Amino acid sequence: MGFTINVNGADHTLEVDGDTPLLWALRDNLHLNGTKFGCGISACGACTVLVDGAAVRSCTYAVEDAEGTEIVSIEGLxxxxxxxxxxxxxxxxxxxxxxxxxxxxxxxxxxxxxxxxxxxxxxxxxxxxxxxxxxxxxxxxxxxxxxxxx
Ligand code: FES
Ligand code: FES
CATH class of the missing domain: 1.10.150.120 ([2Fe-2S]-binding domain)
Structure with missing residues (x-):
């Protein structure tokens, strides 16, 4: 299923499951490797990005929830x-x-x-x-x- 997310000002449509962590979409699909994987359980913050200006731990934030938001990764700072x-x-x-x-x-x-x-x-x-x-x-x-x- 396709989900469209806006990252650093550009829309990207990804063929991934809706519950795919945003972190995987950034790193594996969009090759934005500045965002890091640490714990995978929202405990360390290594995967922090901005979603509509607020800090979000992308390892536990589903792609389906990211639709309609503006995401900024370190590459877009x-x-x-x-x-x-x-x-x-x-x-x-x-x-x-x-x-x-x-x-x-x-x-x-x-x-x-x-x-x-x-x-x-x-x-x-x-x-x-x-x-x-x-x-x-x-x-x-x-x-x-x-x-x-x-
Ligand atoms: S990888 Fe540790 S909070 Fe996301
Ligand atoms: S974990 Fe090494 S600089 Fe923060």
């Missing part, structure tokens, strides 16, 4: 005016192994969409993605850097 986030990640030298970082950046994008100048408490409450390398303090610095400039 610059197109929604969030290049400052990527610059801040570089300036603060955030990544260690890097595996969790596209999910972290997308979670931060959703946070800054909703709260342009988040407090420490806002960041702590929202940034629940796991980083096995423990880059949390640098993630927070990068978010604060963007917030200070906007």
């Amino acid at each position: 610059a197109d929604i005016g969030m290049v400052a986030l990527q610059d801040a990640w570089v300036e603060e030298d955030v990544p260690q192994c890097g595996y969790c970082q596209s999910g972290q950046i997308m979670a931060a994008a959703a946070l800054l969409n909703e709260i342009p100048q988040p407090t420490e408490a806002d960041i702590d409450a929202t940034m629940t993605n796991i980083c096995r390398c423990g880059t949390y303090s640098r993630i927070k610095k990068a978010i604060n850097r963007v917030a200070a400039d906007q």
Whole structure:
């Protein structure tokens, strides 16, 4: 069965089962490999993308539910005016192994969409993605850097 999803501004019709996780559609069908697989149970956040501006863990989000939404993956971040986030990640030298970082950046994008100048408490409450390398303090610095400039 075909499902049409809008990713990074373009429509794509995919012949997949409706309950296919959006993460598989992004990676396997659309070859957008910046979004990562971590746990597969909505626990780690490595697979975070934006759906209508909000952070969604795509490993447990069905393609059939994605129809009619606007999805942004890490590859589309610059197109929604969030290049400052990527610059801040570089300036603060955030990544260690890097595996969790596209999910972290997308979670931060959703946070800054909703709260342009988040407090420490806002960041702590929202940034629940796991980083096995423990880059949390640098993630927070990068978010604060963007917030200070906007
Ligand atoms: S892979 Fe989706 S939350 Fe871990
Ligand atoms: S940078 Fe290694 S898991 Fe986050």
